[in-house]
Amino acid sequence: MFESRSTPGRELTIVRTVEDLRKTITKWRAQGLRVALIPTMGALHHGHLSLIRIAQAHVDRVVVSIFVNPMQFGPNEDFERYPRLEAEDAAKLREVNTDLLYAPSVTVMYPKGFATTVHVAGVTEGLCGAVRPGHFDGVTTVVAKLLLQCLPDIAVFGEKDYQQFVALSHLCADLDIPTRIMPGPIIREADGLATSSRNVYLSGEERQIAVTLSRVLRHIASEISNGSDDFDRLIAEGARQLGEAGFRNVEYIEIRDSETLKPVTTINGPARVLAAAWLGKTRLIDNMPIARPPFSPPPL
Ligand code: AMP
DSSP, rough: OOOOOOTOOOOOEOOOOHHHHHHHHHHHTTTTOOOEEEEESSSSOOOHHHHHHHHHHHHHHHEEOOOOOOOGSTTSSTTTSSSOOOOHHHHHHHHOOOEEEEEEOHHHHSOTTOOOOOOOOOTSSSSSHSSSHHHHHHHHHHHHHHHHHHHEEEEEGGGGGGGHHHHHHHHHTTTTTOOOOEEEOOOOOOOBBBBOOOGGGGGGHHHHHHHHHHHHHHHHHHHTTTOOOOOHHHHHHHHHHHHHHHHHHEEEEEEEEETTBOOOSSHHHHHHEEEEEETTTTEEEEEEOOOOOOOOOOOO
């Protein structure tokens, strides 16, 4: 059961075209209402719903988009088997008083002759960008389109996909898109596994093993937060623990600056530890902030 704010009289409207989306938003704008957009690929869970609640605290109307974006999947990735559950998603959206569901088709988003790619350089290189060529171009292109179709005051993105959040913040700043990009903290299952639409791929046994990823990251983040600078040892140990637990391929475990995503070898400001690893046929990603207490000089 999902929590709901009770606001009698609000209904979930579903639209599937840019024209219908803009009609509804224009009406809201004429009433002076502020609007948020939460882009998703559906198969909604508590992580998505947490972003809606963050948005509701800032604006009057919340639009959720559901679009399984073919442009961000590689040829051997899970586009075909990605869960598509619109009726269940709509029910969840109603329970949390979402105002509008925008669910465009592939032809609405990419009509015949579509020829534009939006590329954010720098922060999309490395990490997931290194192992999923073209993925971030697919993300930044579709989100640029969604933002321009909707022109929301704010858009909320989960820190679960931290590199994506940084890339989308760049996108809006660089292209003067007048939307404030806000982060939402990672929502986790009771044992610490980051909630994800892809967790349904995990077998019972894999689900037990999956928790090791968040445990390893929490250990690395806490060791570094407590003063360790031996990143190489911590990362090697973490990769070994994942392998021993049953992960078959650790794509990366890295310490990066939280804003620039540049590799760091010592902690001088906000940083994160980020990782991606395969468990059977499922690719899991996770990340955690490294919080070193601020340095205070000794009294004179
Ligand atoms: P997706 O449907 O996986 O493309 O995700 C849509 C949005 O929900 C993205 O901004 C994700 O970062 C965010 N999201 C997905 N899982 C979580 C989670 N466990 N906690 C917070 N946000 C999440």
